[in-house]
Amino acid sequence: MPETEKPLFGHPWIFIRGVPSLNFLPPEGPSEVAFAGRSNVGKSSLINALVGQKGLARTSNTPGRTQELNYFVPDGYSGEGSDLPPMAIVDMPGYGYAQAPKEQVDKWTKLVFDYLRGRATLKRVYVLIDSRHGIKKNDEEVLTLLDKAAVSYQLVLTKTDKIKAPAVPKLLADTADKIRKRPAAYPVVLSTSSEKGDGLDDLRQAIAETIGIAHWQ
Numbered sequence: 001m002p003e004t005e006k007p008l009f010g011h012p013w014i015f016i017r018g019v020p021s022l023n024f025l026p027p028e029g030p031s032e033v034a035f036a037g038r039s040n041v042g043k044s045s046l047i048n049a050l051v052g053q054k055g056l057a058r059t060s061n062t063p064g065r066t067q068e069l070n071y072f073v074p075d076g077y078s079g080e081g082s083d084l085p086p087m088a089i090v091d092m093p094g095y096g097y098a099q100a101p102k103e104q105v106d107k108w109t110k111l112v113f114d115y116l117r118g119r120a121t122l123k124r125v126y127v128l129i130d131s132r133h134g135i136k137k138n139d140e141e142v143l144t145l146l147d148k149a150a151v152s153y154q155l156v157l158t159k160t161d162k163i164k165a166p167a168v169p170k171l172l173a174d175t176a177d178k179i180r181k182r183p184a185a186y187p188v189v190l191s192t193s194s195e196k197g198d199g200l201d202d203l204r205q206a207i208a209e210t211i212g213i214a215h216w217q
Helices: 043-053 100-117 137-149 167-178 200-210
Strands: 014-017 031-037 071-075 088-092 122-130 152-158
Touching: 014 088, 031 043, 031 100, 031 167, 043 088, 043 152, 043 200, 071 100, 071 167, 100 167, 122 137, 122 200
Parallel strands: 031 088, 031 122, 122 152
Antiparallel strands: 014 071, 071 088
């Protein structure tokens, strides 16, 4: 099967590297998509649900546990030459955790945005928004930085099983309206529930199209 026809999510994924500073970034090769969001937005849970593996991205009830850029790729690739994986998923440190020491927050912030500005293989950032709270001030700050860095991003609502189903379409429309004039924002907002599996196929398809594959299956 040609490389572009390999199913993205039909086989196991593995963790390959935690990146505490840019010196530890893997060599640029396959396309990358990154996941960003406030602490406790459900980022690790969504990544696990996306690839169908409960223990891939570490989840925790303690905000701010993810302190590195964590890289995941489909299993079975050597990482060199023709054996490059079709893509990599990058789990970014959560932001907005007020109780973390300022020095630590500043270090995380620098790592994240140096990565965003300098990674040619980064195709899109999926910014996760808790559907129960909507876009918060520090989400707005992150979106503005992404706009300034000219990094394409798409908003993904999480935990939609925690709100009443009839409220979801209006929330999607309101969220899309809030980012309508942002230059780097992809106009379509997605909704997901890691617990129920809602919207995961839509997100998989969006990722596939982002990295130039027609279908994720």
